[in-house]
Amino acid sequence: MDTQSDASDVVVIGAGISGLYAVHKFRQRGMNVHGFESAAGVGGTWFHNRYPGARCDVESIDYSYSFDEDLQQEWTWSERFATQEEILAYLEHVADRFDLRSAYDFLTRVVSTVYDEEAALWTVTTDTGKSVTARFCVMATGVLSATNRPAIAGRDSFAGESYHTGEWPHEPVDFVGKRVGVIGTGSSGIQSIPEIAKDAAQVVVFQRSPNYSIPAGNRPLTEELIAQVKAGYPERRRLARLSGGGTPFTPYPKGAMEVEEQERTRIYDEWWQRGGYLFAKAFPDQTTNLEANDTARKYVEAKIRDMVNDPELADQLIPNDHPIGTKRIVTDSGYFEAYNRDNVTLVNLRQTPITEITENGVLVGDQLHELDMLIFATGFDAMTGALSRIDIVGRGGRTLNEDWAAGPRTYLGLSSAGFPNLFNMVGPGSPSVLANMVLMAELQIDWIAKCFDYLDEHNAVSIEATQQAVDEWVAECNAKAAATLFPTANSWYLGSNIPGKPRVFMPYIGGFANYGSICAEVAEAGYKGFEIVTSTEEA
Ligand code: NA7
Numbered sequence: 340m341d342t343q344s345d346a347s348d349v350v351v352i353g354a355g356i357s358g359l360y361a362v363h364k365f366r367q368r369g370m371n372v373h374g375f376e377s378a379a380g381v382g383g384t385w386f387h388n389r390y391p392g393a394r395c396d397v398e399s400i401d402y403s404y405s406f407d408e409d410l411q412q413e414w415t416w417s418e419r420f421a422t423q424e425e426i427l428a429y430l431e432h433v434a435d436r437f438d439l440r441s442a443y444d445f446l447t448r449v450v451s452t453v454y455d456e457e458a459a460l461w462t463v464t465t466d467t468g469k470s471v472t473a474r475f476c477v478m479a480t481g482v483l484s485a486t487n488r489p490a491i492a493g494r495d496s497f498a499g500e501s502y503h504t505g506e507w508p509h510e511p512v513d514f515v516g517k518r519v520g521v522i523g524t525g526s527s528g529i530q531s532i533p534e535i536a537k538d539a540a541q542v543v544v545f546q547r548s549p550n551y552s553i554p555a556g557n558r559p560l561t562e563e564l565i566a567q568v569k570a571g572y573p574e575r576r577r578l579a580r581l582s583g584g585g586t587p588f589t590p591y592p593k594g595a596m597e598v599e600e601q602e603r604t605r606i607y608d609e610w611w612q613r614g615g616y617l618f619a620k621a622f623p624d625q626t627t628n629l630e631a632n633d634t635a636r637k638y639v640e641a642k643i644r645d646m647v648n649d650p651e652l653a654d655q656l657i658p659n660d661h662p663i664g665t666k667r668i669v670t671d672s673g674y675f676e677a678y679n680r681d682n683v684t685l686v687n688l689r690q691t692p693i694t695e696i697t698e699n700g701v702l703v704g705d706q707l708h709e710l711d712m713l714i715f716a717t718g719f720d721a722m723t724g725a726l727s728r729i730d731i732v733g734r735g736g737r738t739l740n741e742d743w744a745a746g747p748r749t750y751l752g753l754s755s756a757g758f759p760n761l762f763n764m765v766g767p768g769s770p771s772v773l774a775n776m777v778l779m780a781e782l783q784i785d786w787i788a789k790c791f792d793y794l795d796e797h798n799a800v801s802i803e804a805t806q807q808a809v810d811e812w813v814a815e816c817n818a819k820a821a822a823t824l825f826p827t828a829n830s831w832y833l834g835s836n837i838p839g840k841p842r843v844f845m846p847y848i849g850g851f852a853n854y855g856s857i858c859a860e861v862a863e864a865g866y867k868g869f870e871i872v873t874s875t876e877e878a
Contacts, residue, residue: 347373349475350463351442352449352729355383357764357780358479359434360404362442364788365477373471374443375463381434381443383481385426389507390527390716391534393423394555396616396670397775400568401586402426404433405576406781412569420557420615420670444469451730452476454759459800459872461761477787478726479764479780482771485724487717487837491522492695499699500712504531505719512712514538520701520708522693523716524550526669531716533673536683543708545701547688548829549658551639552669556614576778583850585775588617595622595631607638619664627823632662639663646675655687661828667772721831722767722845723747733758746834746843750804750812750868751858753783759801759872762787767845768816772832774851782851786858793866801872808868820844 351361354376365372378386395402399416414429421429434440448466455462461476486505488494502508504527515538521528522545529552536542568575578587595603603622610621618639624631640657647653656675677683691704700710720727723743731739734757742748742755749755752769753762765771765779794802804812820826826833826844834840847854861867 345373345469345471347371347471347473349373349477350375350452350461350471350473351477351479352376352452352463353383353479353481353484353725353764354378354381354434354439354443354445355385355479355481355484356430356777357784358383358477359430359437359439360406360780361477361479361764361784361787362439363437364406364784365791366442368788368791370791372442373463373473374439375447375449375465376443376445377448379446380431381440382427382430383479384483385423385430387484387505387507388423388527389509390423390502390504390531390714391512392530392532392672393504393507393527394420394530394557394670394672395423395426396420396526396555396667397586399425400560400565401575401579401775402777403429404777404781405572408572410436411572415565416560418557418559420555449729451732452761453730453732454734454761456734459759474760475791476761477764478729478731478762478766480725480729482722482725482766483719485720485728487720487724488715489717490838491693494696496698497696497700497710497713499710501715502712503715503717504528514712516540517711518543518700518709519712519714520545520710521714521716522701523718524548525716525718526550526667527718528716529669529671529674531714532683533671533677535714536677536680540682542677542683543686543701543710544683545686545688545693545703546655547692548660549656550666550669551636551658551663552671552674553611553616553618553639554614554674555670555672556612557672579775579778580782580855581852583852584617584620584773585770585778585851586617588620590620590623593622594624594628595634596624596628603634604638607635611638611642615670616668619668626662626664626825629662629824632664632824636663643675648679652678652685655685661830662824665823665825665828666830666832718831718836720837720840721834722771723834723840724837726763726766731758731761733761744841746813746841747845748809748813750808751854751861752847753787753858754802754804754869756804756806756809759803768812769847770849770851770854771846773846773848774854779851782855782858786862789862790866793862794871797871798874799871800874802866802869805868805870811868815849816847817844819847819849823848 348370351374399421452463460472462472464470518541519539520543524546610618644653694702700708747767749768829835
């Protein structure tokens with residue numbers, strides 16, 4: 340183990356979408372940036388989630404960096420919804436193009452970051468024994484990066500091949516002729532099941548909660564469309580920044596209950612044809628008004644019944660425990676139709692839960708499902724999981740885990756009281772996963788870079804959210820969530836998938852454009868809500 344010590348201006352933890360851009364942006368300011376990444380390469384989420392069928396549900400032309408005009412003109416996406424492979428190739432291209440790998444220690448996991456109040460420095464320590472001191476610490480650790488392997492009895496006793504979708508191996512996995520069990524029907528399960536079914540002898544799906552899923556309507560991008568998009572990129576990005584979710588779409592001007600049924604159906608047809616999770620936003624009141632939501636729910640239920648041949652099976656695949664859209668609607672390719680195949684079976688865990696996992700398979704009640712391979716598509720300790728696995732120690736020895744014991748507490752998602760010069764990327768208290776992650780990351784990193792300029796201009800040593808600003812922002816986030824139907828669903832947005840996790844709606848649901856305006860106003864008002872300590876004060 341090497342025990343090297345080093346000094347930098349800023350440490351960036353994570354080499355995913357936000358970490359890579361952070362390195363680039365801060366280097367452009369002339370800063371010395373030190374990056375750490377636990378994986379062997381760049382890509383974050385897109386490095387790890389290599390399961391068959393993995394795609395992003397935001398259109399490729401929007402799910403890409405906007406910071407460099409040449410980059411967005413030269414890169415050409417092949418499909419409307421990009422595969423994991425293509426997104427990873429893109430991020431690798433970005434890393435090469437801007438020489439970002441050189442900032443990183445790969446295969447290096449950060450175990451702690453501790454603030455020294457006197458020196459106003461963070462000391463970041465890794466599992467390789469290396470430690471780096473830096474004035475600033477940027478946590479680009481990802482929101483869907485800490486995998487969840489639920490504590491099912493006998494979980495580790497299965498003797499066959501076993502994988503988690505979020506830690507998928509790099510070597511090809513061969514399903515041919517195998518009996519494959521999949522636990523979980525979130526996005527990862529729903530995307531992978533139809534692909535696995537093409538090769539496997541048998542796929543047994545263990546479903547606890549059915550999910551809404553809308554066919555992607557994926558297709559190759561034509562040269563004509565690409566030329567059009569590239570010519571109009573500045574306007575496309577401008578509209579995306581003015582939108583609620585960071586993609587250039589405008590909601591219907593009226594609520595679902597303000598129009599006649601015929602018009603409502605016409606709009607639902609339009610969004611169904613368009614494909615994907617944005618169906619949740621066909622009408623602006625769909626996730627705030629239960630009556631409006633019910634119209635969308637009924638529309639989708641009828642579609643599921645059309646796609647699944649066996650009506651009893653269709654019943655079991657239709658969610659009945661949450662309003663549509665209050666868990667992220669999955670964007671699929673052939674999911675419901677997969678159940679029409681002879682080799683795909685549904686095991687309804689709501690009827691009979693898993694008793695235990697055994698050496699040979701999964702025991703449900705007294706029925707043993709014998710398997711050659713078991714796949715955990717069981718999701719993540721979302722939004723806070725990756726941070727909670729690092730010992731983050733702020734002023735007075737207080738840890739972030741202590742500060743967030745009853746749920747995450749931030750100002751603008753960026754900063755927490757007691758943790759000077761430490762910034763969280765795309766996490767709780769920001770629109771985060773409710774927005775296009777790439778533009779989300781750019782917005783926050785651009786804000787932080789400007790903040791660094793301000794600190795330099797004012798000879799400042801540190802910046803930190805005040806307790807009052809945090810209290811008010813947490814209250815604002817809670818109020819925004821309470822005005823919607825989202826808190827009624829047991830989703831990972833609320834941490835409900837992790838036993839013992841406080842039930843708090845974690846993202847800011849006030850919209851991407853609003854969030855951007857609030858952050859800009861705070862900066863223009865001289866970083867209102869932040870305490871800035873200057874070197875004179877310190878002296
Ligand atoms: P998700 O959406 O959290 O889905 C995880 C699935 O695993 C979900 O169906 C869970 O059922 C199921 N699960 C979790 N624990 C268990 C146990 N103990 N027994 C049975 N089933 C279980 O994760 P994904 O990886 O699919 O997607 C995450 C996000 O990535 C997604 O929202 C997109 O934004 C991209 P439950 O619903 O908890 O009953």
